[in-house]
Amino acid sequence: MNATDRTPADLLGSALAADPARPLVTFYDDATGERVELSVATFANWVAKTANLLQDDLAAAPGERCALLLPAHWQTAVWLVACSSVGVLVDIGGDPASADLVVSGPDTLKEARECSGERVALSLQPLGGRFPQLPEGFADYAVEVPSQGDRFAPYSPVDPEAPALAVGGVELTSAEVVERAQADAAAQGLGPGSRILSGLPYDGWEGLSYGLYAPLATGGSVVLCRHLDRLDEKGLAGRKESERVTATMP
Template structure:
């Protein structure tokens, strides 16, 4: 394995060096009509700001555990790469009471209050909008992240052999995430420039791989669709054509 591509954050840095202008994540919410397209450079900027928030304001350190209570969403993808940048272990749907930090959407605020550490809430509104009324006891991500630095440097090197992701009861190191993402990309036939449309949730490895890691590792991109069943067959066909989709995971 290439030493400079041993963590998910390494994959993003590689993509940024290769072609920063190409699309990386195109997000649709078919319940609201939202569409957001992020180039590699724009996505990387969000990751850097989020990693600075995580490491600086939230005082997260390598080895800390973060319970991620978010759906398949472009901001969820940002948090996954920000945690990789800092060395924080992400537990998908993890128990907030057992976590050092929790990141939650609006539908899981009550469960997230069990976390005794830092709590971050995302409104998941179009264009990354903030809560109309910030939830008590939580940092409003949309309020705090814009002012963070556009460049990120970890206080300590990230160990690719340290735990990075827990999903479906399986714990994976950063290097294992990269390895599995590469294998999945090969099985799906993804290559540089591939566009994978994924309607899978982020609650399993398959969903995380199709919705982020495999396209990133293959130097491709993802069309990430939330609430895809809301879309008609004709609407899906038009999206596949307009977004130049080459592969699907639905």
């Protein structure tokens, strides 16, 4: 990262400039056997497309609130940085009824319908697949995002001091997200080339930090594991070895 980076989107821009080919997010779902690896460049492309979807098709503006009803997943990580790119506040597990828009996985569609604004649904199927049947009242992310532009420029500059993330009853600005991520990385001895395995959910700061923000802030990468409890001790040891993991959370 650079000393001038004050938002998660800034961190991604610095990572892209430094080494676009290195891995950034490697995702496992041990309930389905899925494995997805995204380089910095591939992740940044998904972020750009999602930010364009937010800004243009969904008409999201800085300061608006997005209720994010998604588990720890590579697509969730994309949405977190895309919202940062636009200046939209991400409310993790937030109340859809009080949000300007909602982004939901397949298990929270009923709750998400309480949002009177735009609604986006993700199937969370392997390879970013579509819903077999589009949920009524929702846009299917897998249908809408591929046609979006590969580069993103916000209509308004993002204010690093504006609220950017609501999690666990606390609201953080973009600058505070970056500062906390840097502090967490230092506490765990993470640095350039570090590769952290995280089985933590995205419903609290610790999971978000070690599952995305801290590796992004330090030139590292994350092996993000969903349903990690389905892996036995031998399987976990094998994954750590094959993925060249240098730190594990929890």
